[in-house]
Amino acid sequence: MTELLVKDERAPFEEADNVKVFIAPGLDGSLVSLKARYDNFIDGTWVAPVKGEYMDDVSPVNGKAFCQVARSTKEDVELALDAAHRARQAWGETSLADRAKVLNKIADVMEANLTMLAVAESWENGKPVRETLAADLPLAIDHFRYFAGATRSLEGRSTEIDKETVAFHFHEPLGVVGQIIPFNFPLLMAAWKIAPALAAGNCTVVKPASPTPWSILKFAELLKGIVPDGVINVVTGPGAEIGKALATSPRIAKIGFTGETTTGRLIMQYAAENLIPSTVELGGKSPNIFFADVMNADDEFLDKAVEGLILYAFNKGEVCTCPSRALIQESIYDKFMERCLARIAQITQGNPLDTTTMIGPQVSTQQLEKIESYVKIGKEEGAEVLIGGEPQHVGGGFENGYYFQPTVLKGHNKMRVFQEEIFGPVLAVTTFKDEAEALEIANDSLYGLGAGVWTRDGNLAYRMGRGIQAGRVWTNCYHLYPAGAAFGGYKISGIGRENHQMMLEHYSQTKNLLVSYSTKPMGFF
Amino acid sequence: MTGPLEPPGVDATSAALAAIAQLVSEGGPIMFFQSGGCCDGSLPMCFRDGEFKVADRDVLLGVVGGAPFYIDHRQYEVWKNTRLELDVGAGEPEGFSLPAGRDHHFIVRSSVCEVRSPL
Numbered sequence: 351m352t353e354l355l356v357k358d359e360r361a362p363f364e365e366a367d368n369v370k371v372f373i374a375p376g377l378d379g380s381l382v383s384l385k386a387r388y389d390n391f392i393d394g395t396w397v398a399p400v401k402g403e404y405m406d407d408v409s410p411v412n413g414k415a416f417c418q419v420a421r422s423t424k425e426d427v428e429l430a431l432d433a434a435h436r437a438r439q440a441w442g443e444t445s446l447a448d449r450a451k452v453l454n455k456i457a458d459v460m461e462a463n464l465t466m467l468a469v470a471e472s473w474e475n476g477k478p479v480r481e482t483l484a485a486d487l488p489l490a491i492d493h494f495r496y497f498a499g500a501t502r503s504l505e506g507r508s509t510e511i512d513k514e515t516v517a518f519h520f521h522e523p524l525g526v527v528g529q530i531i532p533f534n535f536p537l538l539m540a541a542w543k544i545a546p547a548l549a550a551g552n553c554t555v556v557k558p559a560s561p562t563p564w565s566i567l568k569f570a571e572l573l574k575g576i577v578p579d580g581v582i583n584v585v586t587g588p589g590a591e592i593g594k595a596l597a598t599s600p601r602i603a604k605i606g607f608t609g610e611t612t613t614g615r616l617i618m619q620y621a622a623e624n625l626i627p628s629t630v631e632l633g634g635k636s637p638n639i640f641f642a643d644v645m646n647a648d649d650e651f652l653d654k655a656v657e658g659l660i661l662y663a664f665n666k667g668e669v670c671t672c673p674s675r676a677l678i679q680e681s682i683y684d685k686f687m688e689r690c691l692a693r694i695a696q697i698t699q700g701n702p703l704d705t706t707t708m709i710g711p712q713v714s715t716q717q718l719e720k721i722e723s724y725v726k727i728g729k730e731e732g733a734e735v736l737i738g739g740e741p742q743h744v745g746g747g748f749e750n751g752y753y754f755q756p757t758v759l760k761g762h763n764k765m766r767v768f769q770e771e772i773f774g775p776v777l778a779v780t781t782f783k784d785e786a787e788a789l790e791i792a793n794d795s796l797y798g799l800g801a802g803v804w805t806r807d808g809n810l811a812y813r814m815g816r817g818i819q820a821g822r823v824w825t826n827c828y829h830l831y832p833a834g835a836a837f838g839g840y841k842i843s844g845i846g847r848e849n850h851q852m853m854l855e856h857y858s859q860t861k862n863l864l865v866s867y868s869t870k871p872m873g874f875f
Numbered sequence: 876m877t878g879p880l881e882p883p884g885v886d887a888t889s890a891a892l893a894a895i896a897q898l899v900s901e902g903g904p905i906m907f908f909q910s911g912g913c914c915d916g917s918l919p920m921c922f923r924d925g926e927f928k929v930a931d932r933d934v935l936l937g938v939v940g941g942a943p944f945y946i947d948h949r950q951y952e953v954w955k956n957t958r959l960e961l962d963v964g965a966g967e968p969e970g971f972s973l974p975a976g977r978d979h980h981f982i983v984r985s986s987v988c989e990v991r992s993p994l
Contacts, residue, residue, distance in 0.1 A: 361904075535967065560969050588967060589969070589971040590971050590974070593971050609914045609916075610912040610914050610915055610916030610920075610970060615927070616971060619927070619928050633911075715965060715978060717915075724917075727957065729984060766954065766957065771916050772917075773916070796911070843912075
């Protein structure tokens with residue numbers, strides 16, 4: 351196996367005063383090789399788009415195109431589906447031990463290339479490299495290992511219906527699945543979808559998000575000789591063209607999607623037309639609730655709680671579970687916010703390849719404009735800007751990057767900035783009187799994906815955790831995404847779960863063999 | 876479905892109207908549905924008319940350049956005190972929406988107004 355691993359050339363840094371800055375992809379000395387053009391990854395090889403068209407991939411760091419990827423059409427989706435269907439039977443019949451071996455090898459090759467992939471993803475998405483190094487990549491790697499382990503424990507069940515009749519239940523792969531990845535965690539969200547699909551014996555056709563197709567292609571470059579041809583296929587291009595072609599295809603057995611609500615409905619509509627299952631994760635407006643007792647002592651826990659509020663700025667707020675509504679008990683509001691605002695003022699923005707940078711640029715101009723428009727509507731509705739509120743001007747060659755200041759708006763829960771996902775580093779903060787009001791505000795939302803509860807009182811934390819209508823309630827922590835903790839939404843945040851071995855069921859058919867061990871006729875005819 | 880609203884819940888800039896006319900001339904009628912949630916949620920999604928199944932409860936906010944503009948009834952409750960203006964922004968759509976011409980996408984701008992009720 352070792353010879354299949356690409357050697358990890360430890361990061362060449364430009365070092366000055368303990369500041370580490372990775373060299374941008376394509377430049378001399380960068381860890382990340384860059385081609386001018388990338389084709390689709392189909393059947394284990396690189397296949398040019400049928401119509402020969404390409405589109406620019408723009409880095410949000412400087413607003414410049416750094417490579418081109420295939421602008422695919424439905425013909426390319428068909429080629430990928432052909433390859434997946436050719437691979438389907440052999441992969442579906444591969445033993446659990448060998449499937450696990452492949453998943454572990456994917457994890458190993460990613461780990462050997464962790465820094466390279468972290469730099470590539472940071473440059474394409476804009477997220478700070480300290481996050482990709484410490485979170486995105488280690489979590490994605492662990493995800494493949496988790497499902498390698500989980501697949502080994504996949505067991506059917508049998509039931510003795512009566513003395514001579516037995517019901518055997520087997521897991522069988524669905525076949526070929528379609529998976530549509532969001533732009534906010536290009537590699538981790540790909541891992542969340544690909545790992546369980548493969549573990550359950552399926553082949554996949556993956557459509558990366560339009561703003562971030564290249565990171566996944568860099569991942570695909572590592573798969574030669576590790577994953578059988580056709581088991582993982584990646585097709586890049588516009589959602590309206592190839593996302594639709596994939597989601598409507600009668601040749602997929604399931605569709606997985608992460609994105610916004612309208613496309614979520616459309617995906618389910620397409621799935622209904624083909625009578626196939628779908629999983630949709632559609633975002634949230636997660637409350638992060640701070641009870642007065644967090645300030646009972648000036649200690650490490652209080653420090654953790656302050657950081658917990660500021661995690662709204664993690665990945666520049668481009669997280670489905672961004673804790674974008676802070677609910678603070680009114681008796682501590684002034685003192686607690688004073689500490690938080692002082693810490694927010696320390697956040698550094700700049701080159702995401704600098705390991706000291708805390709917030710990089712938003713992924714696209716569209717996202718940046720959307721954030722600006724939300725701050726505007728927030729002000730019109732009477733919200734008070736406590737900090738930030740403007741695009742951030744970053745010098746040093748990043749003048750054209752899509753930066754926005756970490757922002758806090760104070761208002762009330764009926765305002766649009768409290769009800770809609772802004773997908774930027776914008777926190778909406780309000781106060782509550784008591785436990786009942788905290789729960790009422792927390793649940794006054796169309797969404798129910800994540801929530802945070804901060805208190806030193808375990809009983810209160812438990813009551814709140816069970817009372818909040820959301821799929822994940824972080825208790826005295828936030829933004830942890832370990833494999834093995836189920837993730838998914840209540841209400842309009844979506845249908846289905848990810849990140850847990852129950853996914854093996856979601857990516858499997860149930861085969862029942864109902865067997866009679868009796869020789870006696872039934873006696874009806 | 877409910878609506879339309881009076882006064883119109885959606886206006887459109889000349890750039891948006893030109894993009895609508897272009898899309899219609901290329902492939903026939905189109906429709907809009909206001910999205911929400913993750914990623915490019917909060918953007919209006921543009922589809923060929925009939926591509927997206929509109930539910931009885933969805934609210935017709937208005938008609939722009941001949942194209943109906945809908946919103947989910949639950950989202951409408953949050954958005955009803957704002958007036959929307961459809962416009963065009965630089966960059967391709969990030970999701971399943973049709974583009975507003977090459978390298979452009981549709982956007983909405985909101986401004987606070989009196990709460991309106993569907994007719």
